[in-house]
Amino acid sequence: SQKIEQNSEALNIQEGKTATLTCNYTNYSPAYLQWYRQDPGRGPVFLLLIRENEKEKRKERLKVTFDTTLKQSLFHITASQPADSATYLCALPPSSSASKIIFGSGTRLSIRP
Amino acid sequence: NAGVMQNPRHLVRRRGQEARLRCSPMKGHSHVYWYRQLPEEGLKFMVYLQKENIIDESGMPKERFSAEFPKEGPSILRIQQVVRGDSAAYFCASSPRTGERTGTEAFFGQGTRLTVV
Numbered sequence: 417s418q419k420i421e422q423n424s425e426a427l428n429i430q431e432g433k434t435a436t437l438t439c440n441y442t443n444y445s446p447a448y449l450q451w452y453r454q455d456p457g458r459g460p461v462f463l464l465l466i467r468e469n470e471k472e473k474r475k476e477r478l479k480v481t482f483d484t485t486l487k488q489s490l491f492h493i494t495a496s497q498p499a500d501s502a503t504y505l506c507a508l509p510p511s512s513s514a515s516k517i518i519f520g521s522g523t524r525l526s527i528r529p
Numbered sequence: 530n531a532g533v534m535q536n537p538r539h540l541v542r543r544r545g546q547e548a549r550l551r552c553s554p555m556k557g558h559s560h561v562y563w564y565r566q567l568p569e570e571g572l573k574f575m576v577y578l579q580k581e582n583i584i585d586e587s588g589m590p591k592e593r594f595s596a597e598f599p600k601e602g603p604s605i606l607r608i609q610q611v612v613r614g615d616s617a618a619y620f621c622a623s624s625p626r627t628g629e630r631t632g633t634e635a636f637f638g639q640g641t642r643l644t645v646v
Contacts, residue, residue, distance in 0.1 A: 450634060459533075459620050459637030460572070505572070507635075515585040517562060517622075517635055521571030 418444040420508050422520040430528060431498060437491040437523045439506035449482055449489050450507040454522065460505055464491075496527045531555070533623050534603075535638035542611050542645050550606040550641045554623030561604045562622045562635065563596060572620065578604060611645045618642050 420441045429435050439449070448467045452460035466473045466482040466489065473480045479492040493500050503522040510516060534553040542548050554561050559580050564572040565588075574588040578598035589596065593611075598604040608615055619642075622635040 457640075459622075459639050460635075461637070462634035465634065516574045516577050516588070518574065519564070519572040 418442070418508060418511060418518055420506060420518050420520045422504075422506060422523050424523045425521070426524045426526070428526045428528060429496060431496060433496055435493040435496045435500070435525055435527070437504050437506075437525065439489040439491065439520055441487050441508055444487075444508060444511055445484065446508050446511070448509055449480075450509070450517075451480060451489075451491050452505040452507060452519075454503045454505060460519075463504075493525075498527045498529055501525055501527050533621060533636050533638035535619075535621050535641050537641060538639060539642050540644070542643065544612055544645055545610050548608040548611050548615070548643055548645075550608075550619050550621075550643070551603045552606070552621030552623075552638060553603040554621075555625075555636055558623035558625050558636070560624045560626065561598050562624075563604070563606050564620045564622065566618045566620060566640075575606070575619075608643075611643070613645050616643055616645045 422439050448465055450465045451463045453463050454460040464473055464475055464480050466480045468484055477494045481490045503524045505522045506520045508518045533555055536551050561578045563575040565575055566572050576589050576596045577585040581600050593609045595607045618640045620637055620640045622637045624633045624635050626633055
């Protein structure tokens, strides 16, 4: 069955630096991958979607890469700010063998001033 | 267009009671997912429904838990005879369609926090 892993449970970095979060998956060749942000006590909010034929996608200070050979997506936040502190989740779409959207366990990002 | 509405936001039940969690998807959305989240943990899939059909309930406990998404009205997640271990945040998400290649995002509600005392 498909598995998705975010191998950093928590990440602490200095304000202004670039935060890089990793998402790895196995037993699947998804047509796209999504990233979400979740703040404490709230539901996840969609941030970005990257398709299999896109190497990189940008949105303001966010950048996502998708390496289908490595089966990995990287999520970057440049010029990080304390307001970027949240949990970030990657998600795989449904497949021919599983109809559900599968979420990674998330990386809790803390940006210190 | 209102977002996904979940109610109640907070629900307290005594052990043995029933909990009913409601989710109204966004207008035009016919796909609903339910997820459970424990503190400091990720989202665990429970069930995926389309109008009047359960598509995937592989994440639902076999006993005490049930879900429905009727033709009219909200989706309901029902937990019978609640136990302390059922205490968690339950999130509902909706999308207009879903599939391997359609690339549709899921819109989440704010969740229902169930506390069993």
